Amino acid sequence: MSYINYSKKKNNIALIDCNSFYVSCERLFNPKIINKPVVVLSNNDGCVISRSTEAKKIGIKMGEPYFKVKDLVKKNDVQIFSSNYALYGDISRRVMKVIKEFSDKMEIYSIDEAFISLAFVENQRLNEYGKEIRKKILKWTGIPTSIGIANTKTLSKVANYIAKKNKTGVIVLDKEKDIDEELKKFDISNIWGVGKQLSKLYMKNNIDTAYKLKNISNTWVKKNTNVLGAKTVMELRGIPCVELQTIEPKRKSCCVSRSFGKKVENIEKLKESITTHCLSAAEKIRGEDQVAKTITISIRTSPFDRHREYYSNSITIDLPIATNNSIELIKAATEGLIAIYKYGYFYQKSGITLSNLNDAGKEEFNLLAPLLETKSKSLMKAIDLTNTKYGRNSISIAQAGVSNSWKMRREHFSKIDTASFDSLPMLKI
DNA sequence: TCTGGGGTCCTAGGACCC
DNA sequence: TCTGGGGTCCTAGGACCC
Numbered sequence: 001m002s003y004i005n006y007s008k009k010k011n012n013i014a015l016i017d018c019n020s021f022y023v024s025c026e027r028l029f030n031p032k033i034i035n036k037p038v039v040v041l042s043n044n045d046g047c048v049i050s051r052s053t054e055a056k057k058i059g060i061k062m063g064e065p066y067f068k069v070k071d072l073v074k075k076n077d078v079q080i081f082s083s084n085y086a087l088y089g090d091i092s093r094r095v096m097k098v099i100k101e102f103s104d105k106m107e108i109y110s111i112d113e114a115f116i117s118l119a120f121v122e123n124q125r126l127n128e129y130g131k132e133i134r135k136k137i138l139k140w141t142g143i144p145t146s147i148g149i150a151n152t153k154t155l156s157k158v159a160n161y162i163a164k165k166n167k168t169g170v171i172v173l174d175k176e177k178d179i180d181e182e183l184k185k186f187d188i189s190n191i192w193g194v195g196k197q198l199s200k201l202y203m204k205n206n207i208d209t210a211y212k213l214k215n216i217s218n219t220w221v222k223k224n225t226n227v228l229g230a231k232t233v234m235e236l237r238g239i240p241c242v243e244l245q246t247i248e249p250k251r252k253s254c255c256v257s258r259s260f261g262k263k264v265e266n267i268e269k270l271k272e273s274i275t276t277h278c279l280s281a282a283e284k285i286r287g288e289d290q291v292a293k294t295i296t297i298s299i300r301t302s303p304f305d306r307h308r309e310y311y312s313n314s315i316t317i318d319l320p321i322a323t324n325n326s327i328e329l330i331k332a333a334t335e336g337l338i339a340i341y342k343y344g345y346f347y348q349k350s351g352i353t354l355s356n357l358n359d360a361g362k363e364e365f366n367l368l369a370p371l372l373e374t375k376s377k378s379l380m381k382a383i384d385l386t387n388t389k390y391g392r393n394s395i396s397i398a399q400a401g402v403s404n405s406w407k408m409r410r411e412h413f414s415k416i417d418t419a420s421f422d423s424l425p426m427l428k429i
Numbered sequence: 430t431c432t433g434g435g436g437t438c439c440t441a442g443g444a445c446c447c
Numbered sequence: 448t449c450t451g452g453g454g455t456c457c458t459a460g461g462a463c464c465c
Contacts, residue, residue, distance in 0.1 A: 042451035049451070065450040083451085110447045195445050226457060228445080255453055304450055316440095351452090409449090 021112035022050035130170035154235035257351025272401030
């Protein structure tokens with residue numbers, strides 16, 4: 001087709017993705033569960049968020065509420081774990097460090113996957129190079145991975161998906177014929193960037209495979225979707241539109257939210273939770289030396305409860321001076337909470353979002369700012385240092401509460417801490 | 430009967446990702 | 448009984464201006 005331009009430069013992007021990442025992390029410290037069905041649950045032991053191959057085979061679906069699969073779990077002796085993000089974050093850093101050795105152009109895309117540029121590798125050597133990467137990651141961290149290599153990010157996602165499904169480890173898609181063959185078998189809804197709504201639209205128009213989408217007219221895509229839709233199509237054609245992001249941009253917002261272990265009616269308990277969220281969000285942005293100009297507070301009841309009326313509300317407050325001071329943020333958040341709280345509801349979740357983030361010190365000039373800052377800066381610094389040294393929440397403030405009634409459920413927590421000597425990975429090499 | 434036009438900026442909400 | 452959490456980007460539409 002004439003509108004497709006295949007005269008593209010060689011890019012060779014590899015997507016390295018850890019297999020069942022959270023499950024693999026738990027297995028590192030617990031070799032007994034290696035060939036067994038294993039799942040990791042989300043916060044509050046709410047949903048299934050990671051499954052071993054064995055668990056997938058049994059029919060446990062991604063994102064399913066835990067209580068719905070309890071029967072399957074019992075019948076098949078599935079091993080259950082509450083999520084341990086401190087552990088996963090730590091293992092992730094180790095994996096990324098190994099990957100970095102294979103290319104100087106790298107983008108960490110999520111906790112368990114990274115894109116790297118392999119433009120410097122000859123095409124006929126790509127497969128072999130990919131295998132080397134896998135081998136080294138497995139050897140040095142114990143984590144199994146899958147690797148997809150192609151000329152665009154979207155195609156490397158496709159290749160990775162196939163590598164994972166087929167258990168081949170590495171898939172290189174660099175020949176037009178092979179690509180088309182695979183795209184003909186590739187379901188439209190599995191394409192990176194095609195979610196529920198776009199799938200629906202495409203299906204309605206009889207576009208049910210990646211191949212059909214690749215060959216759709218530019219006019220049609222531009223008319224019926226947005227720029228992202230158009231980019232996806234170009235990328236399927238092998239024309240890079242989504243660049244590798246080699247320098248990590250500073251975050252633009254910071255959100256901390258949690259569901260409660262038990263429903264909450266009382267505003268005092270909500271205050272405790274909001275205060276706790278403010279403390280951790282403030283700590284996070286201080287860690288990146290940022291200040292926030294805006295804070296949003298939100299609360300809601302359970303959207304799944306059919307017997308009670310649903311209530312959800314949020315309020316956004318513009319702060320007079322951009323800050324990362326916990327006390328200031330808590331003050332504003334508490335006022336916001338009072339404004340949106342309604343008596344008589346059973347709340348299930350609360351959260352805060354800090355936005356309009358800027359580098360500290362770079363914020364617009366304000367006569368009052370320097371005064372307030374020096375006073376509180378050293379206090380916040382001291383708190384952060386103490387919490388780093390003696391563990392999270394060593395220093396908190398009274399309003400964060402000590403009662404446990406609303407706090408998280410974690411009944412299957414593995415209690416592994418990679419900082420402690422006792423729980424070094426048990427590697428079989 | 431006739432009721433401007435064009436531009437920018439901001440925000441809320443939607444869609445998507447892992 | 449029990450349904451996660453943390454991000455980004457895009458667009459439509461309102462507010463405002465001349």
